[in-house]
Amino acid sequence: MGFGGRIGDTLRVPGRGVRRAVAVLTVLVLAGGVGSAVSLTAPTLVSDLGLTGAPAALEPTEPVPALGPLAATAPPPTTAGLEAALGPAVEEMPGRFTGTVLDPVTGEVLWASDADRALVPGSTAKILTAAAALLTLNPTDGFVTRVVAGAEPGSVVLVGGGDPTLTALPEGEDGTYPGAARLAELAAEVQQAMPGPIDTVVVDTSRYDGPTSAPGWDPADVGAGFVAPIVPLMLDGGRADPTLQDGPRTTEPAAEAGRALARLLGADDVEEGTAAPDAQRLGSVTSAPFSELVEHVMRTSDNVLAEALAREVAIARGGQPTFAGAAEQTLAALTQAGFDPSGAVLVDGSGLSTDDEVPARVLGTLLTAAATPAEGDRDTDFLRPLVTGLPVAGGDGTLDDRFGAGAPSSPGRGLVRAKTGTLTNVSSLAGLVTDADGRLLVFAFMSNGASPATVRPRLDALAAELSGCGCT
Structure with a gap:
């Protein structure tokens, strides 16, 4: 069963009524009974547009879709296959590591490495803030x-x-x-x-x-x-x-x-x-609108805007409009929605604090709920900005200068979409990727205790490994 069926009616804050729509679909389309992600295809180039002479008559052609869902029959990777692909790199990862890989269609944890261990998340803590904002605030409202x-x-x-x-x-x-x-x-x-x-x-x-x-x-x-x-x-x-x-x-x-x-x-x-x-x-x-601002937070990792959204969550839920009150109400909103944020300790909404701690399990669970296929009246489509706002590897946002050509992570360029997190001796990466068999996967990787200059390329390479993995 996907997350949409398990979360149910507890998603809404009492008194704010029913709200269904979030108008945010960009590169990622996650909808329909078996919806997953989409792939991008380059449009066919017309070799002769008749620009050097009389305009050529162009016959109407059948439109070629540039976006489409992944095949519902794509096989998920096995735990053994993922361990074979990821295990050796995890063993060599410097510092303390925690990670998980999930299937958003079923909600199943496919692979985990100490996933309940809470580490300093850096800016991946914004995933919690953004989720709480989407669960609490009307997406079409604004400041x-x-x-x-x-x-x-x-x-x-x-x-x-x-x-x-x-x-x-x-x-x-x-x-x-x-x-x-x-x-x-x-x-x-x-x-x-x-x-x-x-x-x-x-x-x-x-x-x-x-x-x-x-x-x-x-x-x-x-x-x-x-x-x-x-x-x-x-x-x-x-x-x-x-x-x-x-x-x-x-x-x-x-x-x-x-x-x-x-x-x-x-x-x-x-x-x-x-x-x-x-x-x-x-x-x-x-x-x-708040939904657009959440996407902006995810893409650019804007710390000030994340803190402002966290305060609005506190105010909307009747909490104190302080750092402590915002952190408390962020976790309360997630708990009320049926998530289990146990092990998470927040003191801010942006992840700038070295006092924050979050397990990879929590990051993976939230992104899985946002990426799970729509399931009728109890779906989680209003969480979509969590994933539609994710930066594209080598393309935009905080991943625009990563997954470079020639790097070990280059196979993930354009395929991985993920939220980043970096502080002194803190590196994290959590997002989505489609594997070689066409299965959408959610991942969350975190490391503490080693320089980001060393660890970030390794986390990128782990995500890229998933993009090339059949792992069945």
Whole structure:
């Protein structure tokens, strides 16, 4: 039985009603009674388009599908076959290793190596955060940033709604985030609703509580561009250059957002404060849908956005909007949905912390649920962004510079899709691959205690080995 039949009605948070649709299907198609993955085929090239003379008459031809499901009859690999393929490399893997391979059609664990052992996951911890977000939040909703009237004449309050993708870039220029709401649009709404002079912008960050950095974070990560202080109001993830995924970040993102709005409104003063509960709304803007933002997190491993999604999970479930509260509610959402996150310890939502611990079993189980074929009214299609957002080996996201030509992992180039995780002496890789027999497989590999420079190529080679494995 696939995961869709076992999870059942416990997936939904009480009170948020039934929601079925997630509009996300990209390179991966996982649907239908026996649905699996898809393969890509190059379109046939037309040798003569008649460009040098009179236009040639082109007869209509039967369309050739570029995407299609894997054969339902593809045999799954055996445990013995997988052990023969993976075992020798695992034996030589430096550091402490944990791994698993599963069949998403049946939910069966096909191979495991100490899969219950919890290790520091790095950014593969985002799989837990992303799954909890999809289980908790309406996928078509997004973060909302508001401006309301202030308590004093000529003042407005910029109320942080948790959206780190809000951008100060003008229309026609894009940063790193998809479909970002624009501060200029918000300012225009405010000026229309309040045509008189505005002299003060009050910044309200009361949506979140507690510290702005998590236990186990390296303080240098802000300057290095990997994360910003986590507050519910910022522009472009706190980046100095909105077009760089990893670049220097501000140490005061909320204040800078307030100053940017003040410039647009012609205000001179920026203060900290809190909006009155009944304050008149002057304008609001909404981010891209949560389902798209989850895909972005999976593809780019954006730490700030992952933390924002984790806070929204905590708020939606009635928990505390802190690092601890978000971690607690992330695991609670997974448990409520019928998953077993035992052994997992989270202190943040991004996996930047060296205090996080996750077993490979948990990563594999979540990805298997996202990749399992649709099963009627109890399917798990709303988890699809977990897999449609996975980077393609050698193609995009955090795998764009891996699985290179000539490397031992090169056979997996374009075939492996996986979430990466890297910290000092921490390497992990968890995702999907289709084996040589056409069977879709889920894998999760993790190593602690050895340099990523040594381990990452070996994890890539393990995944590539699966792509070439019949292993029956």
